[in-house]
Amino acid sequence: MRAAVVTFPGSNCDYDCYKALQLFPGAEPRFVWHRERSLGDVDAVFLPGGFAHGDYLRAGAIARFSPVMTAVSAFAREGGLVVGICNGFQILCESGLLPGALLRNRTLRFRSQWVHIRVETTDNPFASAYDAGDVLRIPIAHGEGNYYADEKTLAELEDEDRVVFRYVNREGAVDPEANPNGSARSIAGILSHERNVLGLMPHPERAMEPILGSEDGRGLFESILASARVPGAAR
């Protein structure tokens, strides 16, 4: 599976994504600079975390107009797999590839900590290696991760089974105390209507090996690798 990891000026998790992909013999990651107009021949695209363009104006607002985003949008429209992690999620929302927006954390604090998230649906190319109900321990690090969408959009996300991850407590129950940023309905990650674009605030690429404190993020990469191998699943 060939994967593009897009680097924006200010990205700081691009190497984490790259290294996470390198853990799998079947994955061939490559960096794509944000000024590029083509992604090359790839099966998946990662928009990594960081502070693209300094998060000026709003997180993701300027990155959305980087030349590479035209190619990312076209790739997504063709059914290609696109994952936006943290700042990447913010960019996907700003560019309209995912609905809603990520507001300032309710606490106003930048939260850098471990959280528990529950796998809500495995009917997508990003979580098929997990079981529904699995509770994952994954780190977060963001100041603007408070997912917001109007009630109609939230209802649509639920009805169409597009909420992939939700913040939960250690026991796996939704709990306001375990919601680190005030996200609507404790949403940590969502899918596009066509289920080929995923945005999530937690960092699975930082939970890949025991030495990092957790390897619960591996399933996301395993899922993508598995679906990229199925002809027609990625394109």
Add this chain to the structure above:
Amino acid sequence: MATHHIEVRVKPRAGLLDPQGAAVRHALESLGFSGVAEVRVGKVIDLDIEATSASEAIAAAEEMCRKLLANPVTEDFTVGRGPAAQPAGAKS
């Protein structure tokens, strides 16, 4: 063509939780400013726009808001005449 000074105000949409505004309200309260029922924090963007008329400059600024300056999901904006973004005599 003339330079038109346009002021864009971007505010969190009414009814939307504004944690920044809430924090400022609490801070005002602790400083003894009682009676502040609500605070909303937004941003002001000054633009110097070359255009043939003020209305053309305003229309251009509104388009900029829809495309970039404001997030249509979470923010409202107003556009009007304002001060110069670059005061006369300042080095650019």
